Amino acid sequence: MREIVTAALQLGPIQKSDSRENVVARMIKLLEQAKAADATFVVFPELALTTFFPRWFMEEQSDVDQWFESSMPGPATEPLFACARDMRMAMSFGYAELTPDGQHFNTSILTDTSGAIVGKYRKVHLPGHSEYDCERAFQHLEKRYFLPGDLGFPVWRNLNANMGMLICNDRRWPEAYRVLGLQGVEMVTLGFNTPSVNSQMSNEGPQDRLFHHRLSCQSGAYQNATWVVAVAKAGVEDGHPLIGGSLIVDPNGKIVAETATEDDEMIVHVCDMDACTFGKTTIFDFKRHRRIEHYGRITEQTGAEPPAV
Numbered sequence: 001m002r003e004i005v006t007a008a009l010q011l012g013p014i015q016k017s018d019s020r021e022n023v024v025a026r027m028i029k030l031l032e033q034a035k036a037a038d039a040t041f042v043v044f045p046e047l048a049l050t051t052f053f054p055r056w057f058m059e060e061q062s063d064v065d066q067w068f069e070s071s072m073p074g075p076a077t078e079p080l081f082a083c084a085r086d087m088r089m090a091m092s093f094g095y096a097e098l099t100p101d102g103q104h105f106n107t108s109i110l111t112d113t114s115g116a117i118v119g120k121y122r123k124v125h126l127p128g129h130s131e132y133d134c135e136r137a138f139q140h141l142e143k144r145y146f147l148p149g150d151l152g153f154p155v156w157r158n159l160n161a162n163m164g165m166l167i168c169n170d171r172r173w174p175e176a177y178r179v180l181g182l183q184g185v186e187m188v189t190l191g192f193n194t195p196s197v198n199s200q201m202s203n204e205g206p207q208d209r210l211f212h213h214r215l216s217c218q219s220g221a222y223q224n225a226t227w228v229v230a231v232a233k234a235g236v237e238d239g240h241p242l243i244g245g246s247l248i249v250d251p252n253g254k255i256v257a258e259t260a261t262e263d264d265e266m267i268v269h270v271c272d273m274d275a276c277t278f279g280k281t282t283i284f285d286f287k288r289h290r291r292i293e294h295y296g297r298i299t300e301q302t303g304a305e306p307p308a309v
């Protein structure tokens with residue numbers, strides 16, 4: 001059996017005024033909890049080092065760039081990498097990436113147990129909008145501050161398993177999971193920052209958001225016979241609530257662990273990678289069952305084209 005003791009390390013709110021150093025100290029405390037639980041792999045949220053800054057409208061690029069990391073690890077995150085390395089724990093976590101040539105991405109990385117970065121993913125599906133929208137109860141300006149990811153949906157061999165990463169809104173798009181599934185993915189990690197209410201639909205509240213979150217993760221896991229580890233940044237950030245609901249889903253789509261709070265919280269599960277095999281060799285044996293000659297619209301067409309009336 002290829003078992004990976006996996007810890008989802010949920011972060012509670014990060015206020016605009018919180019320093020990276022303060023957040024890294026919280027992350028290290030969670031790492032210590034994971035070590036005590038014999039974890040060898042930990043997953044942190046999307047944009048784990050700062051508040052969810054795309055809720056704020058900024059016009060000066062210097063105001064935007066303050067939320068980005070121009071090196072990884074950098075001065076503030078080196079202690080985190082050192083701690084994970086000393087504990088022989090692999091990790092994935094999300095941050096805002098500013099590349100040397102000035103590009104801005106919503107990024108996550110994957111490390112091995114030596115602390116080396118073995119994989120990088122840049123968020124492909126950016127929700128929200130790019131200009132200030134006075135119709136909305138609050139802003140969601142990811143299309144303003146980030147470029148769409150340019151690395152595709154890669155899968156890496158790590159800890160003797162096939163691992164892939166998504167980020168937040170990606171989990172709502174089945175194509176994203178399927179591209180990973182077509183590479184034999186056995187564990188998908190994804191961090192998320194999901195507002196508890198819809199800025200455009202007043203009657204959609206936290207329970208609806210949690211329902212769609214669970215549905216998206218469970219279907220992605222089941223339909224690709226893979227583990228899914230989804231980890232929230234949760235709680236109220238400067239008056240703006242984010243859902244919790246960090247969870248670990250098995251390759252049959254069953255939630256095997258879920259957080260109960262909107263604070264810093266760990267859930268842990270022994271994930272057997274060989275539990276993916278049955279689904280991948282029977283109901284979701286892609287080679288035997290898929291009929292790609294009928295799927296052309298999925299990559300040839302972007303928007304829906306209903307039949308002419």
Ligand code: ING
Pocket residue numbers: 127167168169170172192193194195
């Ligand atoms: N957040 C949200 C998410 O996809 C969202 C945005 C929420 C879009 C609910 C649609 C519906 O979970 C991020 N950061 O993508």
